[in-house]
Amino acid sequence: MVSDGEKGKLEFLTEAEEIVEALGRDLVLLDESLRAGPADPDLVNDIFRGVHTLKGLAGLFGATHLSQLAHELEAKLDDVRLGRTVVTPEVLDVLFRAVDMSHRLLVAEQEQTPAPVDQLESLLTKLRGSQKQAAGATPTDDLDLDPSIFAVLTEYEEHRLRTNVEAGLKVYRLRVQFSLLTIDESLDQLKTTAKPHGEIITYLPTGEGAGVDSIELDILMASRRTLGELAELLSSTGADILEVPRKAKRRETLTSQPPPLDYGETGRLAAGGGDLDFPRGTQGDAERRPRRTTSIPPDGKVGSVRSVTQTVRVDIQKLDRLMNAVSELAIVKSSLDRLFERVRPMTSDRRGVAELLRLSRTFDRQLEAMQQGILEVRMVPLGQLFERLTRVARQVGRNAKKQFNLVVTGAETEVDKLIVEELSDPLMHMMRNAIDHGIEAVADRIAAGKPEVGTIALNAFQKGNHVLIELEDDGGGIDTERVMEVALQRGLINPADVRSTSRRDVLNLIFLPGLSTRSEASEISGRGVGMDVVKTNISKLGGVIDLQSEVGIGTKFAITLPITLAIIRVLVAEVERHTFAIPLANVREAVQLSESDVFTVDGHEAMTLRGSTLRLCRLSTIFELERSRAAPRSAKRFVVVTMAGSARLGLIVDGLIGGQDVVMKSLGPSLRSVRGFAGAADLGEERLGLVLDTPSLYEEIVASDRKRGALARPPS
């Protein structure tokens, strides 16, 4: 059992991870918005708040390193949002690295491994250094504002006000009344309406003019619009708008002349008094300016004080247990059905039988709904993973000095949570490869007559019960001759086979361990360790990876994955009284076998199916199953045509039992070394069937062919 402390820690890790994810997302947005113009102050402020919350969390749970990092990061972001630091690409880079480090620290915390202290130190130094580059602030004195306003403005708000005034924007005061019941929505609505026309600097309660169940707010907003325009644009909000005039002269009027203020032109919605009347109670401590004194919680705490969304975080293992319980229930149900069939002839109670049948059908329907429901809960959009990839791509691109646009589509495509987790590393690696080995240097691209800036496309979409993820680049493509050369050098391919090896097969050589075509391995992609791991990881998920590549045009990887791991549809087949389940995702068709159609090529069995040669594999041979006397040799056998990428393999079985939905369970650690099985599944009546791992069987056969070929014809 998990202790309360551990549980708390787990929740901390999950929440912190979510914040870090959000930070990364916002930084990517910031990066994009910076290309278009000045940084969006709201976005910067969001990032600041996120880091602030993270700092609090880390402190609470004694994550010292993370808290240290968040502290420095917060200071840096504070400088950014207060305009003391200009967001240059270098600054952005440090911010990205800090987010990355936060993630690594969390992982270290979770796995109880030592934190990368040295790298953290150097990052902290970077964060501390190079501050205060921006010009000193200019006073806002020429603005005819009640000094009491300044008293309640936070440093940040004052900075925003100043920035806007400097930029020549007009300052308006919007007075609105909100019902206390709906204040959150109303305020959000107002913000959304006003946002395109300017910047909301602050909102404060007036402390008057409102009934018991409503509140009056003064909103300070900067805008380029004239009062008339703004009044028109915001008419739906019911706000009473005044322009805060500027003074011709400097400070003395402000100090000598206390409120009430002299407002200029009044908007057409104007009503009642024009006083900018802020709660006096907050004026006292002008030095350490208080944050807002309304019912709105202090900065950065909004998320933790009140739950914003109606969601629950659930440990995936709990869902697995639930799924187990449901499948046990399904088994109990089928036993009940059998029992009922047995008892049925013995009863004359027709009405009772009819009632039982009806109940049984309802039961089945509900059971199915339950399974479906649990499956849906496990599904998450690929978006989170794609955002992480975008971040990595940006970083790698900078380091490798490559220029490219990353185009992402289908981020909303949903996949089983576990698959998303397992997909993370392979995709990261492929992305690195695309940037490092795919996209050429700018000069080379120009020389090749290609656009200067490369393109990497990351697409995801659903196709039946599968999800396809494609990673495509318009880079240099894979040089098959070079691949062949290296494969020959390393003895991965037989010289005699060079002519007969198809282009496709050569490309697939990159999935072999120890093949890297780049003469010098780069720091980013490493030395040919990778694509074999990528392939293994993906086939573990029941998926396949395929690639196409043309020299000078680009490379495209396509990963096909099942949508969920929990329940899979299998074809149950029998071989020598053993029962095996073959995932239907890997099955193309099943045909009857007539032994006379089988011929031998290069020492292995094959047959012709729909005009092309199909490699055959006898499961009884590959698994060395003892021949049972029960099955006569002449019995009709079947060929189950399975797919491994675009390659086909025909598995010879003795009999087909039928299709079934099963919950796949993994074999225990003691059987980890046994290859060829993806797991086991309960086939009913407490009988387990082994689920075949067809991609790995195919791999095995290809590998043994290669070995045999190399033995038969030793290289001269």
Next chain:
Amino acid sequence: MTAMVRRARMAQRAVRTARAAERRPDEGAVTEYLGFRVASSSYALPVAIVREIVRSGQLTPVPRAPPGVLGISSFRGRVITVIDLGRRLGLASSVVQPAAGPVRVSRLRILMLDIGVETLGFLVDEVLMVYRLSARDIERATTVGSDVGNHVTGIARPAESEDVVLLLDPKALVP
């Protein structure tokens, strides 16, 4: 249900054993061992690692599995690897039928043991009783010949048993 009955029986035996132990004072710390029979010898394992004792159910053989692995079985919603303890110890197999098709080994017992991270099932010919043994009752094993030697940590001669009981090292039983 059956597990509870078995537990109760084991507890009864334990009480009996404890009484037997009372007659011999000055024993030092006592550890409980579950005694069972494989082939014609008696063995024992610490009771602490025994999760449950079950009648053997449906077993699905696993091709390519390490020698001694009988197959897999569904136990409380999980897939458990079941090992033929006799073969693992290099003795006669408890399974008469060769490993083709679902094996039925109805009169035998499977000990569900927690070893390391995994729960493993071990097929034994018969479960005997719980022995309470103190360090004094156990001789270090040094000269037990054959394959069994690698799996044995000690030899005991419990008062309740006429035979010698070989104490097994659970970790050495994992295939």
